Amino acid sequence: MKKVAIIMGSDSDLPVVRKTAGILRQFGVPFETHVYSAHRTPEEAKSFALSARENGFGVLIAAAGMAAHLAGALAAATTLPVIGIPCSSGLPGGLDALLSTVQMPSGIPVATVAVDGGTNAGILAVQILAVTDPALAVQLSEKRARDAAAVLKKDAAAAEHILES
Ligand code: RP5
Numbered sequence: 551m552k553k554v555a556i557i558m559g560s561d562s563d564l565p566v567v568r569k570t571a572g573i574l575r576q577f578g579v580p581f582e583t584h585v586y587s588a589h590r591t592p593e594e595a596k597s598f599a600l601s602a603r604e605n606g607f608g609v610l611i612a613a614a615g616m617a618a619h620l621a622g623a624l625a626a627a628t629t630l631p632v633i634g635i636p637c638s639s640g641l642p643g644g645l646d647a648l649l650s651t652v653q654m655p656s657g658i659p660v661a662t663v664a665v666d667g668g669t670n671a672g673i674l675a676v677q678i679l680a681v682t683d684p685a686l687a688v689q690l691s692e693k694r695a696r697d698a699a700a701v702l703k704k705d706a707a708a709a710e711h712i713l714e715s
Contacts, residue, residue: 551683552608554581554675557598557624559614561585563637566668567613570635573672577689579679588614588623595620599627609675612660613668615639618647621660631678634660635671 554574556567567583574581586595602610610628612621613635621634634651638644644665652662663670673690680686 551580551686552679553606554579554679555598555602555607555610556581556583557586557595557610557612557620558583559585559587559590559612559618559620559637560639562639563613563615566635566637566666567611569668570611570613570672570675573669573676576693577676577686579676579686586620588620589617592623595623596627599624599630602628603630609633609678611635611671611675612651613637613671614651615644615647616650618650621651621662622654622658625654625658625660632660633671633674634662635667636662636665638665 556570556574558564558567571581571583584598586598588595599610607630609631610624611633612624614620615637616639618634618636621632625632636644636647636651638647640646648662648665651660654660661674663674676686676690680690
């Protein structure tokens with residue numbers, strides 16, 4: 551199976567990427583994590599992206615805050631799909647990182663998830679790998695069914711709670 555790379559701009563982004571790592575573990579997807587910054591260690595970030603395909607990666611995930619050009623910088627150096635997670639470490643709500651990550655000029659796409667959306671970044675990476683991996687696709691369907699069942703349980707509990715109060 552192809553690996554997923556989780557790259558964060560700083561170790562202060564760890565709380566967000568922990569959610570991503572949790573999802574990948576849940577699906578048994580192999581992954582590596584690195585701290586590479588687009589502005590503090592640009593050579594390392596570029597070199598990782600340039601060799602990612604030959605090193606067995608299928609998807610790159612980039613988590614960064616503030617002027618968050620990490621995802622775009624990685625995407626410029628690979629044709630693998632890049633998922634961007636804007637982190638809320640700068641302006642309130644992470645608006646700076648959201649716009650820096652999502653507003654990529656035409657030709658170099660970054661699939662951007664919600665601000666601090668580490669969970670969805672993991673799920674999207676699994677969905678990309680599942681295009682050519684039927685067993686992963688089955689696991690995704692099972693997770694959807696489990697998640698739906700959990701919501702229905704909450705629905706029933708909420709109705710019961712209202713009747714009791
Ligand atoms: C970005 O700047 C990082 O991704 C982080 O979200 C933010 C702050 O970094 P630190 O100053 O905490 O290292 O590059």
